Amino acid sequence: MSEDLQMLLELHQDRGCFPGRLVDQVKELNQDASAIILAWELSGLAPGLDRSRRDRLFALCLALRVSQGLGHTRMALAPAEGSAADLVLRAAALGPFDLEDFLETVPAIAGRPGAATPLIMQEGWLYSQRMLDFEEDLAARVKALCAREDLEHVPVPEDIFRSPSPLNPRQRAAVEMAMRGALTLVTGGPGTGKTTIVVSMLRALLRQGTVRQDIALAAPTGKAAQRMGESIRNGLAALADRSEEEQEFIDARVDPETLHRLLVWHPATEHFHHGVGNTLPHKIVIVDESSMISQEHMCRLVGALGKDARLVLLGDSEQLPSVEAGCSFLDMVRRLDGNCVELTESYRMDKSNPSGRNIYSVAQSIRSNRVEDLWEGPEPIHCRAALDQLDHAQVELLEPAPGVMKAFLAQWFAREVTGLKGFQELAGRVFSFRGGIWGDGDEAALKALFGHFDGFRILCALRESPDHRGVEDINKLLHGWMGGITGKGLTLSTPFFAGEPVLMTANDYRRQIFNGDQGLILKVAFDAGPLYRQAAVFPKGAGYAAFPLEPLKQRLEHAYAMTVHKSQGSEYARIAIVLPQINHKALTRELLYTGLTRAKQSVVLLAERERIPFAAGNPSRRESGLAGRLGPSAAPPEVQA
Numbered sequence: 154m155s156e157d158l159q160m161l162l163e164l165h166q167d168r169g170c171f172p173g174r175l176v177d178q179v180k181e182l183n184q185d186a187s188a189i190i191l192a193w194e195l196s197g198l199a200p201g202l203d204r205s206r207r208d209r210l211f212a213l214c215l216a217l218r219v220s221q222g223l224g225h226t227r228m229a230l231a232p233a234e235g236s237a238a239d240l241v242l243r244a245a246a247l248g249p250f251d252l253e254d255f256l257e258t259v260p261a262i263a264g265r266p267g268a269a270t271p272l273i274m275q276e277g278w279l280y281s282q283r284m285l286d287f288e289e290d291l292a293a294r295v296k297a298l299c300a301r302e303d304l305e306h307v308p309v310p311e312d313i314f315r316s317p318s319p320l321n322p323r324q325r326a327a328v329e330m331a332m333r334g335a336l337t338l339v340t341g342g343p344g345t346g347k348t349t350i351v352v353s354m355l356r357a358l359l360r361q362g363t364v365r366q367d368i369a370l371a372a373p374t375g376k377a378a379q380r381m382g383e384s385i386r387n388g389l390a391a392l393a394d395r396s397e398e399e400q401e402f403i404d405a406r407v408d409p410e411t412l413h414r415l416l417v418w419h420p421a422t423e424h425f426h427h428g429v430g431n432t433l434p435h436k437i438v439i440v441d442e443s444s445m446i447s448q449e450h451m452c453r454l455v456g457a458l459g460k461d462a463r464l465v466l467l468g469d470s471e472q473l474p475s476v477e478a479g480c481s482f483l484d485m486v487r488r489l490d491g492n493c494v495e496l497t498e499s500y501r502m503d504k505s506n507p508s509g510r511n512i513y514s515v516a517q518s519i520r521s522n523r524v525e526d527l528w529e530g531p532e533p534i535h536c537r538a539a540l541d542q543l544d545h546a547q548v549e550l551l552e553p554a555p556g557v558m559k560a561f562l563a564q565w566f567a568r569e570v571t572g573l574k575g576f577q578e579l580a581g582r583v584f585s586f587r588g589g590i591w592g593d594g595d596e597a598a599l600k601a602l603f604g605h606f607d608g609f610r611i612l613c614a615l616r617e618s619p620d621h622r623g624v625e626d627i628n629k630l631l632h633g634w635m636g637g638i639t640g641k642g643l644t645l646s647t648p649f650f651a652g653e654p655v656l657m658t659a660n661d662y663r664r665q666i667f668n669g670d671q672g673l674i675l676k677v678a679f680d681a682g683p684l685y686r687q688a689a690v691f692p693k694g695a696g697y698a699a700f701p702l703e704p705l706k707q708r709l710e711h712a713y714a715m716t717v718h719k720s721q722g723s724e725y726a727r728i729a730i731v732l733p734q735i736n737h738k739a740l741t742r743e744l745l746y747t748g749l750t751r752a753k754q755s756v757v758l759l760a761e762r763e764r765i766p767f768a769a770g771n772p773s774r775r776e777s778g779l780a781g782r783l784g785p786s787a788a789p790p791e792v793q794a
Contacts, residue, residue, distance in 0.1 A: 174244050174246070175189070175212075175215070175241070175244045175245055176189060177244075178240055178241060178244035179215070179219060179241070181240075182219055182222075182223065182237055182240065182241075182738070183223075183615065183616075183738075183739055184219050184222045184223070185222070188215060188218040188219055188222055189215060191214075191218060192211055192214035192215035192217075192218045193211055193214075193215075195214045195262070195271060196210040196211035196214050196262075198261060198262060198271070199259045199261045199262045200261065202259070206255075206258075206259075208245065208247060209247055209250060209255055210255075210259055210262065211245075212241065212242055212245035212247055213242075213252060213255070213256070213279075214262075214272075215241055215245075216228060216232070216237070216238040216241040216242055217238070217272070217279055217281065219237050219238070219241050220236075220237050220238050220776070221281070221284065221478045223237050224474060224475065224476075224477070224478055224479070224480070224773075224775050225237075225478060225775055225776040225777070226280070226284045226287075226288060226448055226478045226479050226775075226776065226777045226778065226779070227278040227279060227280045227284065227285075227776050227777065227778060228278065228279045228280075228776065229277065229278060229279075229776065230252045230253045230256075230274065230277050230278060230279055231252070231277065232252075252279070253274060253277075256272070256274060256279070263279075266285075269282075270282065273285050275778075278776075278778065280778075284448070284449075284478060287448055287449050287452045287479075288448060288452075288479075288777070288778055288779050288782065289782065290452055290456065291448060291451055291452040291455060291481065291779060292779055292782035292783055294452070294455045294456060295336065295455060295485065295489070295783060296783065296784075298335045298336040298455070298458075298464065299335070299336055299489060299491070299492055301334075301335040304333070304334065304335055304461070304463065306332065306333040307332035307333070307357055307358060307361045307363075308332070308357070308361065309328055309329060309332055309353070309357045310357070310360060313328075313353050313356050313357055313360070314328070314353065316391075316392060316393065316394075317352070317388055317389075317391035317392050317393075318349065318391075320346075320349075320350065320353060321346075321498050323494055323495070323496050323497065323498070324346055324349065324350045324353075324496060326494050327339045327350050327494040327496070328350050328353045328354055328357065330492070330494060331354050331437075331463065331465045332354070332357055332358075334463070334492065335462075335463055335464065336463075336464050336466075336489070336492045337463070337464070337465045337466070337492060337493075337494070338443075338466050338482070338485055338486055338489060338492055338493040338494070339465070339466070339467045339468075339493075339494050339496065340467075340468060340469060340470040340482075340486050340493065340494075340495050340496070341469060341495060341496030341497065342469055342471065342496075342497075342499060342513070342516070342517070342520075342750065343469070343499065343513060343516070343750040344499040344500045344509065344513060345496035345497065345498060345499050345500070346496060346498075346500060347441070347467045347468075347469075347496060348380075348381055348384035348385065348388075348441060348467070349384070349388060351370075351381070351384070351385060351388075351439055351441070351465075351467070352384075352385055352388035352389060354437075354439065354465065355368065355385070355389075355402065356396075356399060358437060359396070359398040359399055359402060360396065360398065363436060363437070365401070365402055365405055365407055366434070366435075367434075367435055367436040367437065368407075368435060368436070368437055368439070369410070369415055369433060369435040369437070369438040369439070370382070370385070370407065370408075370409035370410070370439050370441075371409055371410050371411065371412050371414075371415045371438065371439070371440045371441075372409055372410075372411065372412070372440060372441045372442050372722060373411065373412055373440075373442055373443075373445040373446055373450075373475075373669075373722065374411060374442070374445065374667070374668075374669040374670070374721070374722045375411055375666070375667055375669060375670035375671075375691075375692075376669060376670065376671055376722045376723045377441060377442040377445070377721075377722025377723070378408070378409040378410060378411055378441075379409075379692055380441075380722065380723070380724060381409045381441045381442075382407075382408045382409045382694075385407075385409075386403070386406075389402065389403050390403070406694065406695060408694045408695075409441070411667055412440070412446070412450055412454060413660060413662075413667055414665070414667075415427070415433070415438075416428070416433075416453060416454070416457055418660070418662060419662075420660070420662045425453060425457070427457040428453060428456050428457045429456045429457070431457075432457055432458060432459040432460070432462075433457050433458060433459055433462065434459065435459070435462060436459070436461065436462055436463065437462065437463040437464075437465065438454070438458065438462060438463070438464050438465070439465040439467070440454070440464075440465070440466050440467065441467050441468070442467075442468055442721065442722045443466040443467060443468035443482040444468040444469055444470060444472045444473070444474055444475070444480075444482045444483065444721075445468070445472075445474075445475055445476075445721050445722060446475055446481060446482060447475040447476070447477035447478060447479050447481070448475075448477075448478055448479025448480075448481045448777070448779065449477065449478070449479070450475075450477075451479070451481040451482070452481075466482060466485070468482050469750070470482060470483045470486040470487075471520050471743065471746055472721065472743060472746065472747045472750070473717065473718055473721060473741075473743045473744055473747045473773070474743070474773070474775060476718050479775070479777055479779070480775045480777055480779075481777075481779055484777060484779040484780040484783065485779075485783065487780055488780050488783040488784050488785070489783060489784075499513050507546075507547065508546050508547050508753075508754045508755060509753060509754070510532060511532045511547035511548055512547065512548055512749060512750075512752055512753070512754075512755075512756055513750075514526075514530070514531070514532030515527065515532060515533075515534055515548045515749060515756075516746050516749040516750050518530065518532075518769070519742060519745050519746050519749065519765075519768070519769045520742065520746050522742065522769045522770055523769075524765075524766045524769055524770070527765060527766070527769070534548050534549070534550050534758065534765070535547060535548065535549045535550070536549075536550045536762070537549050537550065537551045539551075540557060540560055540561055540564065543757060544755075545568075545727060545755045545757070546754065546755050547755060547756075548749070548755075548756045548758065549755070549756070549757050549758065550758045550760065550762060550765070551757060551758070551759055552760070552761050552762060553620070553622075553759050553760070553761075557759075558620055558621040558622065558731075558759065559621055559630070561729070561757075561759060562621060562627060562630060562631065563634075565611065565729060566631055566634050569608075569609040569727065570609075570631065570635070570713065571638065573601070573602075573605040576605070576652070577638055577639070579598055579601060579602050579652075580602070580638070580639050580651050580652025580675070581639050581651055581652070581676070582595075582598055582675070582676065583676045583677070583678060583685045584598070584599070584675055584676065584677045584678070584685075584688075584690075584699070585677070585678045586677050586678070586679055586688070586698075586699040587678070587679065587680065589698075591696075591697070596696065596697065599690065599697050602652075602673060602675075603673065603692060603697070606654050606673065607725065608725060608726045608727060609725055609726065609727045609728065610712075610713075610714070610715065610720065610723070610725045610728050610729075610751070611627060611713060611714035611715075611728070611729045611730075611731060612714070612715060612716070612717045612720050612728055612729070612730050612731070612748045612751065613627065613714055613715070613716055613717070613730075613731045613732075614716070614717060614730075614731070614732050614733055614737065614739050614740050614744060615716070615733055615737065615739060616716060618731075618733050618734075619734075620734070621731075622731055622732070622733055622734060622759075623731075623733075624714045624715060624716055627713060627714040627731070628710070628711035628712075628713050628714050629711075631711070631713040631714075632649075632650070632653065632711055632713075635650045635652060635653055636650050638650075638652070639651040639652045639653075647687070648706055649674040649687065649702065649706065649709070649711075650674065651674055651675055651676050651687070652673070652674065652675070653673065653674045653711060653713075654671065654672075654673055654711070654712040654713060655671070655672050655673065655674055655689060655709045655710065655711060655712050656669065656670070656671050656672075656709065656710050656711075656712040656715060656719065657669060657670040657671075657672075657708055657709060658708055658709065658710055659708045661705065661708060664700055664705075666691055666700070669719060669722070670691055671691075671712055671723075672689050672690050672691035672692075673689075673690050674687060674688070674689060674690075674702065675687075675688055675690050675699070676688070677690070677699045679699070679701065686701055686702070686703075687701075687702040687703075688700060688701055688702055689702055689705050689709060714731070717730070717744050717747050717748040717751075718744075720747075720748070720751050721747060723751060724751055724752075724753060725751055725752055725753070726752070726753050726754040726755070727752065727754055727755045727756075728748070728751055728752040728755070728756055728757075729756075729757040729758075729759060730745070730748045730749070730756060730757070730758050730759065730760070731759045731760070732745075732758070732759065732760035732761075732764045732768075733764075734761065736763075736764070736767045736771075740764060740767060740768045740771065741768060741771050741772060741773040742768055742769055742770070742771055742772045742773065743772065743773045744768065744773070745765070745768040745769070
């Protein structure tokens, strides 16, 4: 929490605006206290309320705000016991009251559909006007896409299904669906070849005469876009016989964009350049990691499509949904069976890859809540009694007895963070970045460092948790250790040392680096002469770009450890997953499944054994009306083998 927000919060509490237990409840729900201030301001828009009625309105506004902060697009007007809304209302200590009847008495704030009020009541649910508008608009546009029958069917030559690797029946079905319809949804777990079929889609389009300017490739985050681009380039490079069009596409080095870049966000006006009335020029838009897209941004994306454009959304509907409100990809997968293909064959199950097979199997057991298979099945979690028993292969569980967490982190720091041969010299190197050009040997050194840090990460369920169980404590500890390696000789305190991994926490449109982008802190000389300064270096396409640290440091945080949410769109060889000591509400089936599927070689679970079945039996539920607006529930169609 910022110092300004803390002061404002304390001022309101001193005035008796809201009780301290309400603040504690909001924090326990892992929500920022800014929700309290915003709810208080909204409740002040209703004129003539006495203190008792304003307290009730404030509690209602806060309950809705917290619900949205937890990913729900709406709140039940009869909240279920134990739900976030119920907990907030109980903490307000106002006694029971009928929420809907009360809201009828404040028409300046709440109304029925069609009313110009901040809050809307609809069929037993409470929405913000903004969220309801996005939901209704998205549903209408998606249904219109599904109903289109005017698009030309792009033929897929048989050889495209055979190279660079043969496609299985479901992969073939996904490619054919994308080449004939306006909306295609492709969902599948790790290693099922989602990005592999993108190569086939591109080849079919290029063969048919579609030029590269008519194709948009995108992902929600910079890291996910980078991975998508690497997969496409590797797939095209593996072709033995390339057509002229395919070679031109390779030579053009087309890099996927983030959704913000694709839609062109203008921070000065806080609007996207592309949208309804100014649509994208592309004939097909292909987006990876679609489970990460919030309802608002999915609505903006669909609204920005040209009248003749196709949309292909790929993702894993079983992963954690967006950090922001909504679960639009999951809602569409559940309801639009005629536009969806589920990929079920995982190529990580190769018998020659026992680590990948074990990780995949454990993840599937979590997904299906098959608790007995986690410990006794053919591919179980391997329980270790002590730190020195870890093999750092497959999925291992180490219970953090007192002192174990810090000892593990010390081992991890030595083994992973500083384990690269010549790490101290590479991390302490003075790089030269003048006129956008790196000095001799710099790019090779950067490739080595970034390749090193791309191999591992610590993932946590919570940002704050005692005993080094949360992101903030772990990052603080490892930062101190790095200071002893690359911070020697510094006379001034600094939030970052050379060689530290960092994560952007906000969008920077001028520099074109975005929330979730991952980089490294290094010493860089930007101008002529021997002087250098600390810089944040980020991957950019096939290369790297450096930016002076000073104007960026308030938007950066350490990334030795990150939340599982922040890790979406990334993939690492080796990960450690740290879970809280208690059965926390944030510990869900989707969170553990998502964390496990970030790894290719090994996972160390640092948790009490009972946390695992708790998570497997605790599916996350997001309240959203989108699925109901799209149509009745139906199972995805079977694809004949």
